[in-house]
Amino acid sequence: MYTNYNQILREQFGARVQKISINAGFTCPNRNGVKGWGGCTFCNNQTFFPEYCQPTKSVVQQMEEGIYFFRRYEGQLYLAYFQAYTNTYAPLDDLRRLYEPLLEMNKVVGLVVGTRPDCVDERMLDYFAELAEKHYVMLEYGVESTLDRTLERINRGHTYAESEWAIRETAKRGIHTGAHLILGLPGESDEDCLLHADRLNELPLDMLKLHQLQMVKGTTLAKEWLEDRSIVKLYTMDEYIDLCVRFLQRLKPEIAIERFISQSPKDMLLAPDWGVKNYEFVDKLRARLQAMKK
Numbered sequence: 001m002y003t004n005y006n007q008i009l010r011e012q013f014g015a016r017v018q019k020i021s022i023n024a025g026f027t028c029p030n031r032n033g034v035k036g037w038g039g040c041t042f043c044n045n046q047t048f049f050p051e052y053c054q055p056t057k058s059v060v061q062q063m064e065e066g067i068y069f070f071r072r073y074e075g076q077l078y079l080a081y082f083q084a085y086t087n088t089y090a091p092l093d094d095l096r097r098l099y100e101p102l103l104e105m106n107k108v109v110g111l112v113v114g115t116r117p118d119c120v121d122e123r124m125l126d127y128f129a130e131l132a133e134k135h136y137v138m139l140e141y142g143v144e145s146t147l148d149r150t151l152e153r154i155n156r157g158h159t160y161a162e163s164e165w166a167i168r169e170t171a172k173r174g175i176h177t178g179a180h181l182i183l184g185l186p187g188e189s190d191e192d193c194l195l196h197a198d199r200l201n202e203l204p205l206d207m208l209k210l211h212q213l214q215m216v217k218g219t220t221l222a223k224e225w226l227e228d229r230s231i232v233k234l235y236t237m238d239e240y241i242d243l244c245v246r247f248l249q250r251l252k253p254e255i256a257i258e259r260f261i262s263q264s265p266k267d268m269l270l271a272p273d274w275g276v277k278n279y280e281f282v283d284k285l286r287a288r289l290q291a292m293k294k
């Protein structure tokens with residue numbers, strides 16, 4: 001089997017923990033010329049936002065509305081999840097003004113901050129370490145691939161060495177570390193995808209999110225793919241389950257998995273359209289893992 005990140009949170013807090021997405025209106029340095037232009041070739045940020053989560057509302061209001069929306073379970077606790085764009089891409093004083101009011105809210109036990117590995121520095125990590133003394137704090141890095149040739153191919157604008165540096169420096173300060181990885185990026189074989197597991201095993205990572213490569217309308221990659229379908233292998237769900245099983249066999253159990261697939265809104269997705277939600281995919285994957293035990 002594998003280590004389930006949601007279960008780890010539940011054990012740590014003794015309650016169900018729900019992440020609430022917050023859109024603080026950050027931008028991305030890979031779009032505005034600071035790191036690059038045009039963004040990562042697979043990215044269309046419109047796929048990130050739930051309805052309650054609009055940057056015209058304050059972060060506290062978004063959190064209140066998110067908590068109201070998800071108020072299903074008695075005793076449930078919450079994490080503020082800064083997901084869209086690059087959520088450390090602002091001066092430190094601005095970040096303090098965003099993060100700290102959320103940590104004072106009732107039932108909010110911490111922060112999860114999604115960012116690029118080249119958008120943190122030692123001073124910022126020291127600040128997160130201060131917050132982590134009293135709250136749950138995770139920095140979730142978009143690693144996407146451990147191969148520099150792929151990172152270059154998708155216009156990611158940073159190297160794998162930068163991901164390694166950020167994850168090690170974050171963990172060293174007692175801050176939880178998470179990573180995103182996309183399986184099936186252009187030029188990557190199944191064996192390359194499995195190599196990512198070996199490389200991540202060398203890092204002090206607490207959590208990993210896997211994503212199948214999706215062709216999303218309006219992205220550079222989708223345009224390239226519409227012109228030449230051979231540039232990527234888009235997995236069928238069965239093939240992807242098989243790849244995930246092999247990936248899990250290589251991944252060390254200290255790295256907990258939060259999710260295996262992403263779900264772009266249907267009207268934005270070109271392919272592959274598997275029509276399953278994450279929990280349905282997890283059920284299928286678990287059934288496959290169980291069957292292998294027999």
Ligand code: SF4
Nearest residue numbers: 028030039040043085
């Ligand atoms: S994936 Fe992240 S870093 Fe890349 S363009 Fe989109 S927001 Fe920017």
